[in-house]
Amino acid sequence: MVIAALHRKLLRDLWRLRGQVVSTAAVVACGVMLVVAMYGTRRSLQHARDDYYTRARFGHVFAGATRVPLPVATRLAAIPGVTVVDPRVTGFASLDVPGLDLPAGGRVVSLPDDAGAGLDRLHLVSGRRARPHAVDEAVVSAGFARANALGVGDSIGAVLEGRWRRVQVVGIAIAPRFIWELSAAPGYTADERAFGVLWLARDAAESALGLRGAFNDIMLGLAPGVDPAPVIAAVDSILAPYGGTGAVARERQPSHAILEGEFRQLRVFGLMLPLIFLAVAAFLLNVVLGRLVATQRIEIAALKAFGYTDREVAGHFLAFAGAVVLVGSIAGVALGVWLGGLYTGLYANVLRFPAIAFALDPVSALGAIVASGAAALAGAWVAVRGAASLAPAEALRGESPERYRPLLLERLGVVRALPSALRMVLRHVEHRPARAASTSIGVAMALALLSGTLALFAAAFHMADVQFRVAQREDVAVSFDRPRPPDAARELTRLPGVLVTESFRIVPVRVRRGTVVRTTAITGMPPGGALHRLVDQEGRVHAVPPSGAVVGAAFAARLGVHVGDSLRIELLERGGEPRAVPVVALLDELFGRNIYMAADALDRLVGDGGRVSGAWLRIDPQREPTLLAGLKRVPAVTGASSRHALVAAWDRQMLEGLRVSGTLVVVCAVVIALGAVYNGARIALSERARELASLRVLGFTRREVALLLLGEQGALVAVALPIGLVGGAGLTTLLTRAFQSEDQRFPVLISPMLNAGAALVVVAAAVLAAALMRRRLDRLDLVAVLKTRE
């Protein structure tokens, strides 16, 4: 039976060309896997978050004030569009956690008496809520509890409004507002041990914070589709007499904003990167299958001569391409689901959602498969068309030798004396530049992907380096419970082990420029300070100007201010008329939306007699444990963060990400490089088998012949390297742009070391491909090749 024979040929071809089938399918698998894993992770996380927000009733508008009588809440509830108001009291506490050798800071938040009412509902991981009137019961945030190994039934000490009290942990919970348990301290990674959220019963919190019958924090829920802007304006005007600090929508809610930043990065990794990989895979697939089918010209002609129709012949070869895509897709989906689970798990460790499970997104997976399939079939189709359009007799007669010309360099008379073998290789390349280019382009793409994405990791490490080694050089940052007289910092100097103390002031402010309003803080620092310094992306240190403000460049750009402009600043703690502060310099720094001023200048602006918010310390490293423990007993100190711990936390987080993503990128780049080089060489071998066999008959040794074929491929790889590195730099720039936000900059870091490493990986892949080819070349059956005609 005719069809059966053709089917058998298909299976045999797949087996015979298994090296190419596998390496090409692996490229498909990489593209599909990345789409399935990354896109799926992003969707799963987004779903988990949206679902969580809905179920836990995350607020839409958030506002703070100094002290608002409870009845005002009903006026807020009457604002059109507002469906729920949830007034709370909140404040900061110093926490004394048994076993923790440094003072921790805590955010105290009251709980509504009725568990079923209000917004931002707790999701209990274990234990229960604090009973309505219990004064010594607290629910503790999960991250903090985990970092400090706190369990239900443990007690911790808390200093609230200057009074020490013991509270018992009755529950461990999470809430949408604290998915990111934010510390007030500046810095990128928080040491999870050092900051937590404590939920107390309303009664207990009100009395502890001295806010009986009042609230200082309110969340509002809006009806679906309500624009928060007019609500925010109404809230601001109602709360203004009570020291309102300005309402914000979700976008500016700190935890949500950080989460959004994280999701933005995930979008880059979850959308852009897989698409780029998929495009590369599709390109390679197209080329490889096109060339693969083209090598079967004679078979196609023979099939036609036997009376197979063009359709049947085309169907046969398209089925071959389809089989490759199918194998790759199945593997890609399976690997993608596995990897997606892994990734989602990594995020689940960091993101406090009640449930995160990876779910395969069928639409994107199907899209990736269809894209791969289309690319493969298109490549195969063009080749099949080319072969099928030949009259069978013509194809069977064999090609008369292809028409070659002397090399351009020879025609120009530049080169004369080349060994004939080398000349042969060069003429091949010049004669069929597209074929040669396809290998180079594939390799260049692999290298670009590798160096481009690795540069991001390098950038992250560079950021940590700049941040912790150049900018934040203090060993310990101590924060006070409230602005304290300058003496408070001087007293720290007397603690054993403290070598240098530099005090700082942090003043929460609101900056307004046109329609852009941002809540941030001005950091006042000593002008010639040695510990905490102004440092730009490149790690250059900038002096603190004696007057005026230094503004982060990205923040300034968002606000639209330039050097020489004035910033309109409202002091959140003191109220009063907005003040104008001249912008004297912009600082192109990596993190945050910071404003810096010399301590004196800030004092003049605030006018409360040189108060300080904390101090940066340089300490005798040997005495760090005793010192940190000692700080726990200083009443003014509400928190201390050790640089060691911050660096360790950062490294842990980075390395974990790097291990997974880095491995992934390297593996995919290797697969693509292998696919490009191996297939390039393999197809070149079948195209040249006759010539190479002729050379062997003429007495060329295996080494010489291998050198010709692999040397050519090597040259194509060599050409690809610089192109790939340039492409990588472009990709880095692109990804960096996508990562950039108002709060975070990503430096474009071109590291020669890293590029060399990436090039090495790609070259290693090429060498591996060459080794596989070499084996095949050595087994080249001279007689068989020469017996055939073409």
Added chain:
Amino acid sequence: MRIPEALVDRVTAWDEPARDARGTPGAVFEVRGLGKTYHMGDVDVVALRDVDLDVHAGELLVLLGASGSGKSTLLNILGGLDVPTVGTVRFTPVQGASRDLTRADADALTRFRREHVGFVFQFYNLIPALTARENVALVTDIARAPMPAEEALRLVGLGERLDHFPAQLSGGEQQRVAIARAIAKRPDVLLCDEPTGALDAETGRLVLGVIDQVNRELGTATIVITHNAPIAAMADRVLRMTSGRISEASRNTTRVSPSELTW
């Protein structure tokens, strides 16, 4: 003139040196008990069985036989492209030590081909990317004492087409380039497998003329395979192969000039 079949039941060479055409003593190849079996799954295809043969320096040998009779297999073994299943092939160059090809490893066979053998195939196997001169230079680049590529091409009458690419040459011209490429290294033996198989008679005669001329002028021992009986007339000696055996051997008293052959 034919040797009566009764007399050539088994033709071997060791009884012949005295009658060698040009009296050159010594054999280039001494083949003894040569056999070759291909294993194709369950079936064994015996391509050669028990072949004994001496090839003398300078002689022109024509190997006749139907398709599948084992001609190419024999030639490929002599040329170091293939190895026999049983038997020995002793090769003795004009200058240098004699050696047993059947005991040579792949590298030694490569060296053997590189230094001593010139091949011409039915399909010319030229490198399309190289000009006639460069195709020949491919060999002269790696040979020990080659003649200049130009000289080799002049010898085959292509002195005017040195810089033409294969695509710019006719079939006969391409085959002459292949011959020039084969002889440029001054090989000890020239092995031609159906050199006219892809050519029309006119062009075939021309190509055979070149082979004949090379054999006469350079004294290169030459074996020409053909299934075309009339061609045998140009040989010193004719061997006929049937089913993997040399079934018949004859000696021509005079070599007919290829230009006078008809088929």
